[in-house]
Amino acid sequence: MTTIRFIKIYVLSLLIVSGIISYGYGQTIIVHKDNPVNTITVKDLTDIYMGRKSFWNTLSGPVKIRPVINNGEVKYKFFLMINAAPWDFQKHWFKMIYSGVADSPKTAKTDAEVLRHVADNQGAIGFVTEGIIDSDVKVIKVVP
Amino acid sequence: MWIKRCIIILSILLCIKPAVYALEIVPDKLNLYGYFDVTPGYNRYGSGTAGIDAYHWVTILSWNISDNIRVVGDLTLEHGPGHTNDEAVGDIETRSFVQITQSDILKITAGKFLSPFGIYNLIHDATPTYLSVSPPRSIYWKRKIGKGSSNGTFIKDRLFAKEVAGFWVSGDTGRIHDGADIEYNLYVVNGRAGTGSNEFQGDDNDNKGIGGKLVINTPYNAAIGGSFYTEKNGALEGDAGITTYAFQGGYSKQPLLIESEYQEGTIDAHAGLAKARPRGYYIQFAYGLDQIYIPYVRYDVYSNRQYDEDERITTVGLNYMLHPQVYLKGEYGFYNNVKDVIQFQITVGF
Numbered sequence: 001m002t003t004i005r006f007i008k009i010y011v012l013s014l015l016i017v018s019g020i021i022s023y024g025y026g027q028t029i030i031v032h033k034d035n036p037v038n039t040i041t042v043k044d045l046t047d048i049y050m051g052r053k054s055f056w057n058t059l060s061g062p063v064k065i066r067p068v069i070n071n072g073e074v075k076y077k078f079f080l081m082i083n084a085a086p087w088d089f090q091k092h093w094f095k096m097i098y099s100g101v102a103d104s105p106k107t108a109k110t111d112a113e114v115l116r117h118v119a120d121n122q123g124a125i126g127f128v129t130e131g132i133i134d135s136d137v138k139v140i141k142v143v144p
Numbered sequence: 145m146w147i148k149r150c151i152i153i154l155s156i157l158l159c160i161k162p163a164v165y166a167l168e169i170v171p172d173k174l175n176l177y178g179y180f181d182v183t184p185g186y187n188r189y190g191s192g193t194a195g196i197d198a199y200h201w202v203t204i205l206s207w208n209i210s211d212n213i214r215v216v217g218d219l220t221l222e223h224g225p226g227h228t229n230d231e232a233v234g235d236i237e238t239r240s241f242v243q244i245t246q247s248d249i250l251k252i253t254a255g256k257f258l259s260p261f262g263i264y265n266l267i268h269d270a271t272p273t274y275l276s277v278s279p280p281r282s283i284y285w286k287r288k289i290g291k292g293s294s295n296g297t298f299i300k301d302r303l304f305a306k307e308v309a310g311f312w313v314s315g316d317t318g319r320i321h322d323g324a325d326i327e328y329n330l331y332v333v334n335g336r337a338g339t340g341s342n343e344f345q346g347d348d349n350d351n352k353g354i355g356g357k358l359v360i361n362t363p364y365n366a367a368i369g370g371s372f373y374t375e376k377n378g379a380l381e382g383d384a385g386i387t388t389y390a391f392q393g394g395y396s397k398q399p400l401l402i403e404s405e406y407q408e409g410t411i412d413a414h415a416g417l418a419k420a421r422p423r424g425y426y427i428q429f430a431y432g433l434d435q436i437y438i439p440y441v442r443y444d445v446y447s448n449r450q451y452d453e454d455e456r457i458t459t460v461g462l463n464y465m466l467h468p469q470v471y472l473k474g475e476y477g478f479y480n481n482v483k484d485v486i487q488f489q490i491t492v493g494f
Contacts, residue, residue, distance in 0.1 A: 043319055052318045052325060054248055062247060064211035066172075085398060087435040090468045094273045094493050097177045099266035100216040100241065100257065103206050104177070121172075123211075 026130025027074045027081075030115070030137040032122045035063075039141045046082040048125060050092060051102045056123060067105040068117045068126040078127050081142070167494065178203040178494055181271045185487030192483060198224035198234075199489070200269055212245050220269060239307060249315035256309045256344050260329040260357045261371045262390050262405055268306060272493030275401075275430055275440045275463040277473050281455070282424030282446040283390065283407045289422070290380045291415035294339045298451070299380060301336065303388040303409035303422060304373035305353055308333035309344040325361040327369075335375035349383050351376035365397040384414035401430040401438075422448040430463075438463040456480040469493050 029045070031037055036058055047053035048067050055062040069075065079086060096102045108114045114126040119136035133139055167176040183197040201221045208214045217240040225234030241255025258266050264279040271277070279285075286300040310333030319325045335353030337343035352375070359369030374387040388409035395402040404427040411420040424446040432438035439462050447454040461475030470492050477485040 047318045047325075052248065052316050054245070085435060086468070087432075087465065088396075088398075091273055094179075094270065095267050097206075098179065098202075098204065098270035098273060098493075100204070100206075100218065100239075100243070101266075103175055103208065103214070 027077050027127045028130050028133060029125065029127050029140050029142055030118050030133060031125050031140055032118055033136060033138045034122060035138060035140075037140055039143050041143055042081060045142065046084070049082055049089075049105065050084070051096050051105075054102070063123045066117075066121045066124040068114050068124060069105050069107045070111065070114045070127055071107050071109050072111060072129065074111070074127060074129045173208050175206045175208075176203065177206070179270055179272050179492060181489055181491035183277060183487055183489045185277075185485065187483045187485045188487055190482055200271065202269060213242065214245075215242050216240065222269070237307070241312075247315075249317055251314045253312040253314065254310075256307060257312060259305055259308045259331060259333070259355055259373065260312070260314065261304045261355060261373055262357075262407070263392050263394070263403060265304070265306060270493075271473075271489060271491040272469070272471060275438055275473070276428075276442065276459065276461055277475055277487045277489045280405070280424075280426040280428070280442065280444050281457060282426050282444045283405055287422065287446065288448060288451050289377070289386065289409075290384055290411050290417060290420070292339070292379055293381045293383075296381065296415060301377075301379065303386060303407060303411075303424075304355065304371075304390075305333065305336050305375065307344075308335075308353060308355075310334060310353070319361075319363070323363055327357075327359045327361070329355075329357040331355050335377065337378040339379065341378060343378070348378040349376050351383070351385075359392070365395060367394045367396075368392070380411075381415040382412075384412040386411050398435075399431050399433040401428075401432065401440075403428050418450070420448065420450045422446070422450070436465045438465075453481050 029040060035056065037056065044053060048065055054065050056065055079089065093104050097104050106117060108117060111128040111132045114128050115134055115137055118124040118126045169176055180201050181199045183199040185197065186194040188195070188197060199222065202218065204216065204218045206214055206216050218238065220237040221234065222237065223234035225232065225236050239256045239258065241253050241257045244252045246252070258268055260266050262283060264274070264284050267273045268279060268284065284302065286302055288298045289301050289303065290299055291297065292299045308331065310331055312329065312331040314329040317326045333353040334343045334347040335351060337348045341348045353373065355371070355373035357369065357371040359367055361367045369392045371390040372388065376383040376385050386409055388407060390405055390407040392405045406425040408421060408423040413419045426442055426444040428440060428442040430438050430440035442459040444457040444459065445454060458478045459475050461473060464472045466472055473489040473491070475487055479485065
């Protein structure tokens with residue numbers, strides 16, 4: 001197999017898998033039910049998960065944002081959406097915590113853990129598999 | 145864009161899972177972080193021998209008093225500190241500070257902290273965060289900066305203070321309308337002191353160390369910035385002044401990573417030495433298609449332009465991610481003025 005042919009097959013395989021993953025796992029962004037936010041931009045979502053935005057600006061004053069990372073399969077689509085490679089994400093947060101600038105986000109193993117964290121914390125935000133929500137959280141829409 | 149998406153997908157296929165988490169001692173209140181590394185090598189620190197360095201064991205505690213106030217304490221053990229019958233060996237360093245966050249664009253920090261200078265100083269010892277075994281020598285290692293106030297011998301130190309006691313104001317604008325994200329830092333500190341004085345307890349002169357750093361992260365995968373630091377250095381005869389400027393640039397469009405810094409300091413004439421203008425700079429290229437094996441090459445130059453011959457180092461290395469929290473590194477440094485250096489490292493972050 002020539003090198004060029006190998007690269008073509010490699011890239012094609014990646015694109016196919018990219019498509020499968022992009023459409024295979026839907027995700028829903030959730031916040032605490034008392035959070036007045038109804039929509040969020042991809043930019044704000046990225047800033048929150050990279051530690052650049054740490055407060056909700058609400059009518060009653062700033063509220064600390066408490067992001068949670070869902071370590072289930074749904075995280076793959078989430079990382080695609082915020083355009084962050086897992087390796088970059090890891091390094092970025094190592095830098096943040098070792099320089100003392102910020103605490104790392106919480107992690108959860110399952111959708112259920114994410115739902116519980118978001119329901120219990122006023123400033124929380126998380127992502128869960130599409131369709132898996134309950135009445136203790138609020139779904140917000142992601143806008144470009 | 146599609147290259148980055150492919151890399152993200154590839155990372156997923158290779159099961160690279162981000163492992164950012166805190167060891168929560170008290171949920172939402174007290175977190176424990178840390179890192180460890182061990183560094184075998186040949187001719188590290190100019191020894192001319194092969195050896196193993198128990199380089200770092202660092203623990204960081206972060207206590208959230210409230211949503212806006214946190215206290216951070218860091219205990220750094222370098223080179224396996226211990227006690228023999230006659231003397232202590234290795235280094236023990238501590239840092240602790242309180243951080244009050246008014247908003248994302250206004251944080252006030254007070255205490256003892258690593259100074260926000262250049263690309264590396266805030267993560268000076270945190271080997272899991274960077275590709276190479278140690279930060280670039282040209283800027284982050286101690287050098288002859290002048291003659292001492294106590295016995296007139298040369299003082300070896302950086303052109304800026306690595307860790308300081310004082311106040312630090314910082315902030316981050318977040319990305320402005322999908323555009324640039326701007327980070328700023330300003331700090332006022334004791335400055336470095338002479339032998340017998342503790343610069344973290346007080347200052348031996350009325351002059352204060354002042355520093356700052358501004359970084360603009362552009363939406364084009366590039367970041368540019370600059371740092372400065374100025375002080376009257378109590379370790380130098382006559383409290384000679386040092387003023388240092390540095391410029392940094394980085395480009396990160398996967399799989400390509402480029403970073404570079406230039407630093408130039410001015411040290412006042414003292415102890416019979418003329419005014420000195422040492423400078424250092426480096427440029428580093430890395431290429432990580434699969435984000436697991438990342439080869440890198442760095443060209444690093446330091447010139448004190450007064451005391452010694454210029455130092456030029458070409459470093460070729462490989463950073464291998466064994467696990468998202470465990471990295472293996474190996475590098476060969478070609479030196480122009482001393483024996484070459486070979487070193488390896490296992491580093492673990494938690």
